Amino acid sequence: MTKYAPFFLLIPWFIGITVFRVYPMISSFYYSLFDFQPVLRTREFVGFDNYARLLFRFPHFWDSVRATLRYVLWGTPMVLIAAFFIAFVLNFKLKGINLFRTAYYVPSILGGNVAVAILWSQLFSGNGPVNQVLGIFGVEPISWIRDTTFAPFTLIFLSAWQFGSVMLIFLAALQNVSPSLYEAASIDGASKWRQLFKITLPIITPVLLFNTVNVLIRHFQEFNAPYLITNRGPLRATDFLNVLIYDYAFRRLEFGFALAMTWFLLAAIGLLTVILFFSSKYWVHYSD
Amino acid sequence: MKKFVVFIGLLLAAMFVLSACGSDDAGGIRVSDGEEAEITFRWWGGDARHNATLEAIALFEDRYPHITVNAEFGAFGGFLEQLTMDLAGGTEPDIVQSNFAWVHSLGNGQNVFANHLYLPYLDLTEWSPELRSFTTTADGQLSGVSHGITGRVIIYSRDMLAQHGLSAFPATFDEWIALGERISADNTAIDTGANRYAFFPLGDQTLDIVLMTIILNEFNVNLQSDGRILPTIDQVEYAFNVLGRMIDSGTIPTMQQQEAPHDATNPVWMQGRGGSVFEWVGNIGLPIGNFLDGNEADLGVALLPATRAGGTQNSMQRTSLVHAVTQASVERGTHYIASYFLNWFYTDEGALRLLGNQFGIPLSRTAARISAEEGNTRGLQLAGLHLLEANVGDMCHLFEDPSLRDPRFFAIDAFRYGQMNARQAAEHWVNEQQAALR
Amino acid sequence: MNHRRYLTRTNINATIRYVILIAVGFILAYPLFWMIGSSFKHNIDIFGNMAILPPAGRWTFEHFPAAWQLTPRNNMLFYFLNTMRFLIPRVIGTVISCTVTAYAIARFSFPGKKIVFGIVLVTLLMPELAFRIPIFMLYRDIGLIDTFAALYIQDFFGVNSFFVFMIIQFMRTIPRELDEAAHIDGCDPLRTLISILVPILRPIIITVGLLTFMWGMNDFQGPLIFLRSPDNRVLAQALRGLLSEYEVTHFGQIFAGAFMGLIPTLAIFFACSRYFVEGVARSGGKE
Numbered sequence A: 001m002t003k004y005a006p007f008f009l010l011i012p013w014f015i016g017i018t019v020f021r022v023y024p025m026i027s028s029f030y031y032s033l034f035d036f037q038p039v040l041r042t043r044e045f046v047g048f049d050n051y052a053r054l055l056f057r058f059p060h061f062w063d064s065v066r067a068t069l070r071y072v073l074w075g076t077p078m079v080l081i082a083a084f085f086i087a088f089v090l091n092f093k094l095k096g097i098n099l100f101r102t103a104y105y106v107p108s109i110l111g112g113n114v115a116v117a118i119l120w121s122q123l124f125s126g127n128g129p130v131n132q133v134l135g136i137f138g139v140e141p142i143s144w145i146r147d148t149t150f151a152p153f154t155l156i157f158l159s160a161w162q163f164g165s166v167m168l169i170f171l172a173a174l175q176n177v178s179p180s181l182y183e184a185a186s187i188d189g190a191s192k193w194r195q196l197f198k199i200t201l202p203i204i205t206p207v208l209l210f211n212t213v214n215v216l217i218r219h220f221q222e223f224n225a226p227y228l229i230t231n232r233g234p235l236r237a238t239d240f241l242n243v244l245i246y247d248y249a250f251r252r253l254e255f256g257f258a259l260a261m262t263w264f265l266l267a268a269i270g271l272l273t274v275i276l277f278f279s280s281k282y283w284v285h286y287s288d
Numbered sequence B: 001m002k003k004f005v006v007f008i009g010l011l012l013a014a015m016f017v018l019s020a021c022g023s024d025d026a027g028g029i030r031v032s033d034g035e036e037a038e039i040t041f042r043w044w045g046g047d048a049r050h051n052a053t054l055e056a057i058a059l060f061e062d063r064y065p066h067i068t069v070n071a072e073f074g075a076f077g078g079f080l081e082q083l084t085m086d087l088a089g090g091t092e093p094d095i096v097q098s099n100f101a102w103v104h105s106l107g108n109g110q111n112v113f114a115n116h117l118y119l120p121y122l123d124l125t126e127w128s129p130e131l132r133s134f135t136t137t138a139d140g141q142l143s144g145v146s147h148g149i150t151g152r153v154i155i156y157s158r159d160m161l162a163q164h165g166l167s168a169f170p171a172t173f174d175e176w177i178a179l180g181e182r183i184s185a186d187n188t189a190i191d192t193g194a195n196r197y198a199f200f201p202l203g204d205q206t207l208d209i210v211l212m213t214i215i216l217n218e219f220n221v222n223l224q225s226d227g228r229i230l231p232t233i234d235q236v237e238y239a240f241n242v243l244g245r246m247i248d249s250g251t252i253p254t255m256q257q258q259e260a261p262h263d264a265t266n267p268v269w270m271q272g273r274g275g276s277v278f279e280w281v282g283n284i285g286l287p288i289g290n291f292l293d294g295n296e297a298d299l300g301v302a303l304l305p306a307t308r309a310g311g312t313q314n315s316m317q318r319t320s321l322v323h324a325v326t327q328a329s330v331e332r333g334t335h336y337i338a339s340y341f342l343n344w345f346y347t348d349e350g351a352l353r354l355l356g357n358q359f360g361i362p363l364s365r366t367a368a369r370i371s372a373e374e375g376n377t378r379g380l381q382l383a384g385l386h387l388l389e390a391n392v393g394d395m396c397h398l399f400e401d402p403s404l405r406d407p408r409f410f411a412i413d414a415f416r417y418g419q420m421n422a423r424q425a426a427e428h429w430v431n432e433q434q435a436a437l438r
Numbered sequence C: 001m002n003h004r005r006y007l008t009r010t011n012i013n014a015t016i017r018y019v020i021l022i023a024v025g026f027i028l029a030y031p032l033f034w035m036i037g038s039s040f041k042h043n044i045d046i047f048g049n050m051a052i053l054p055p056a057g058r059w060t061f062e063h064f065p066a067a068w069q070l071t072p073r074n075n076m077l078f079y080f081l082n083t084m085r086f087l088i089p090r091v092i093g094t095v096i097s098c099t100v101t102a103y104a105i106a107r108f109s110f111p112g113k114k115i116v117f118g119i120v121l122v123t124l125l126m127p128e129l130a131f132r133i134p135i136f137m138l139y140r141d142i143g144l145i146d147t148f149a150a151l152y153i154q155d156f157f158g159v160n161s162f163f164v165f166m167i168i169q170f171m172r173t174i175p176r177e178l179d180e181a182a183h184i185d186g187c188d189p190l191r192t193l194i195s196i197l198v199p200i201l202r203p204i205i206i207t208v209g210l211l212t213f214m215w216g217m218n219d220f221q222g223p224l225i226f227l228r229s230p231d232n233r234v235l236a237q238a239l240r241g242l243l244s245e246y247e248v249t250h251f252g253q254i255f256a257g258a259f260m261g262l263i264p265t266l267a268i269f270f271a272c273s274r275y276f277v278e279g280v281a282r283s284g285g286k287e
Helices: A005-031 A049-056 A059-090 A097-110 A114-123 A129-136 A151-161 A164-176 A179-187 A192-220 A224-228 A241-251 A255-283 B002-025 B047-063 B079-089 B100-105 B129-135 B158-163 B173-183 B204-219 B233-248 B285-290 B327-332 B335-347 B349-355 B365-374 B379-389 B402-416 B422-437 C002-038 C063-068 C076-107 C113-125 C129-141 C153-157 C161-171 C177-184 C189-218 C221-226 C235-240 C251-286
Strands: A034-036 A043-045 B037-044 B067-074 B095-098 B152-157 B276-280 B299-302 B322-325
Touching: A005 A034, A005 A255, A005 C076, A005 C113, A005 C129, A005 C153, A005 C189, A034 A049, A034 A255, A049 A255, A059 A097, A059 A151, A059 A164, A059 A192, A059 A241, A059 A255, A059 C002, A097 A164, A097 C002, A097 C189, A097 C251, A114 A151, A114 A224, A114 C002, A114 C251, A151 A224, A164 A192, A164 C161, A164 C189, A179 A192, A192 A255, A192 C113, A192 C161, A224 A241, A241 A255, A241 B079, A241 C129, A255 C113, A255 C129, B037 B047, B037 B335, B047 B067, B047 B335, B047 B349, B067 B335, B079 C129, B079 C221, B095 B335, B100 B129, B100 B322, B129 B322, B152 B158, B152 B379, B173 B233, B204 B233, B204 B276, B204 B402, B233 B402, B233 B422, B276 B285, B299 B379, B322 B335, B327 B335, B335 B349, B335 B365, B349 B365, B402 B422, C002 C251, C063 C251, C076 C113, C076 C153, C076 C161, C076 C189, C076 C235, C076 C251, C113 C161, C129 C221, C161 C189, C177 C189, C189 C235, C189 C251, C221 C235, C235 C251
Parallel strands: B037 B067, B037 B095
Antiparallel strands: A034 A043, B095 B322, B152 B276, B152 B299
16 A cells, blocks of 8 residues: 555645646747747747857856856855854754744845845945944945945845745754754763764755755845846846846746746756755765 | 818718728627626826726716726836736736837737727827827837826926026036036045035936937937937947046946935935936926925926037937727727727816826826816926927937847946946947847 | 852853844844834935934834825735735645655655656756746636635645755655654554654744745735736735835835734744744654
């Protein structure tokens, strides 16, 4: 009976994934081969021309790829470290810790709201608090939002501030680490830091892998912040792929071309994820 | 002779009736049928506009109880996205609000909007030839009706001018830049809350329009015609040099000095540290309402200065917004009702009094008359409207098309950042737009 | 003696921990305090002014009632309830269907398992935009446009690969002997899931529910695409409407609205965070 159990359990998933994911994906790939503009109501088959345009006749695209990669490669580790640190702190067993957990989580609840966009551009404005604090250490005021070097970092800081779900997942993982393991370690006289690296981290590596993939994807698909805060600028420094795709799909209404970019984005994320999974053999430990 | 005119008039009327009857056979629900019918009207705007429109719709439904007008309204953000989904799915509303750019990108030969020349109940004499020209797409069809005309004007602080011994707004760029130099004398490289500027551009669109207006004023060429970008690189370079002088003199802030938000709520403007901003006449209420304590008397309106003394001063006029019956409505057979409603919306006195100036300054015949009777357009807005009447200089219908606009924005940004000189920026401006046009 | 020294050490430890907690908390919370303070400010005191409270004598209390009466026709409660009309089914559907799907993938070996897992991953990587038009057409054909069902129907099928993957990864940190023991005791697979795994996975299942709720509260895109009539507008849309291109925007109202919109999520979060601790105690006690 158990032999067939997984199939029964997967029936809804199978229906759902076919109808809501696989079919739409195939259809989106199909449309990426067309000069497809929904408003035109005519679609002309162009083969892989959308892809060729993307790769060879559209320099703007490579600017966007560069900007996206810079954001992903800087942002992913920063967010992971920030989220893990916070989860670690919030895992302290102290009175009133729930209150702190809630308070820490508030920035993430706000999401990609207009209020957050206003807030962030004020924090990082010319005489905003960030520059004022830096000024104490003798740093000249920085144009955080209107400077091509700093603008992506202003967005990375926002992403790190809204560590929410990543932190929560780390926290849940930390809580699954059985206290008896620590007790054994402290009898052996292992220091806190040793405990962290020898016990905690290895146990939660499956979750670390998950979070890395998740943060990577989220950064690849970043949309709200560059749209609302930096307006994709300055000079396209924050014109990330997902924003560019949206722009082509909904401002210029070139759906076929936008879908071709989507598939490129998928390939890029896919490649990095595959690398992560292959490497995971060496650093992820499963209990099952 | 007189009889002849009457005869021709009767003949035309007869033809109209006959053709109306003829199209009646083609199917579709008519208002006079008394049959239950439903249409959808979608617009964007703020609360005041929503309220006024809902009241007008209620009035219509009162008068025609068998007709239901579904109202779909919201903010501008996301409007095109939603409409695109609907166009893909064939679920678009019967009447939709549009802007100048979309009416030409969506309306041209793409079967999105009905041809309003042939809509049964629409009395086209309400719209002057000029108004109609804004919504006549390249395929020759009338793809919607214009609500009014708007154009860009300067709104300036009288106080700041007076402090520097001026009683009227500068008429040339030379005077303006000289003023800018004096106003910005004590500015710091990063604005820490004390800088002053003769001109504060709100949003990316401002300098883009300023640059185009300089080209129009100096060379009298528009953006493009028949797929060819008209200004030459030399001409555009001239305009960039003017812009460069504005930057160098501190007339406008540098990129680093200009902080968010990029609209009339920017503190520079709100605190009276900006000498002037550049806004659509129809949206003039925003900079007025946000300036110091919203005191209109402290402000004046002017046209963007000329490039030389006595030169022309254009204002980049375009339609303020458009309402259009969709082709989907024609296919559903609800376009009779839709065009009846649209005509009513623009001609019924009761409706027009409820609507006021909520969609901007109305210029279609009856709407303009009612608006004048009610005195809806007044103060600076009226002054701004008079400035528009005094000059021509229409915006090209492709000017706000994103694929042309983006390279222009980029060239201006790169120029302001010092990454391109005037020549390079002009080359980018011309060549990239030309590439996008093909 | 020993006992006392131990006590002092824990006290110092606790103090250091509180100091860290409060210091980090301040950095995280300062922007929020500013936002809340700014909901009592006039526009002119908001920009270029990072003080949390409005200047003396310039407080305004009108933003909260104005933000509560979100649109002329309906208040915040109305839009919040609208959000609940799709969010409650969505949370229930997501939690159940993703747990079951993850269980099937993580705990059984069957032919094609690698492919199933591969599909979960690929759909996780795909930007939402790629699905959008086909799904819109599908919903149009089955008459779901302008209904709340359009916003939750797919969540009952475990297609949220993010959560499926997440639960799989967590199941893999739980030793398999536990459910094998249950199996030997005669539990059928579903019973094993409910009585053995779900209690251990409680923190993570609650996390799934919370995240679904929170993201749903902020979901602007989904309602924009699928809902049409003004009476079907949800809170995230109505809040965005406070930022107007046509009328003088009162930023204090936007902050007040954002703050009030936070409260339900905050309350739920606070209530749930107790279960995290409980979950720990349980899974710890099991060992």
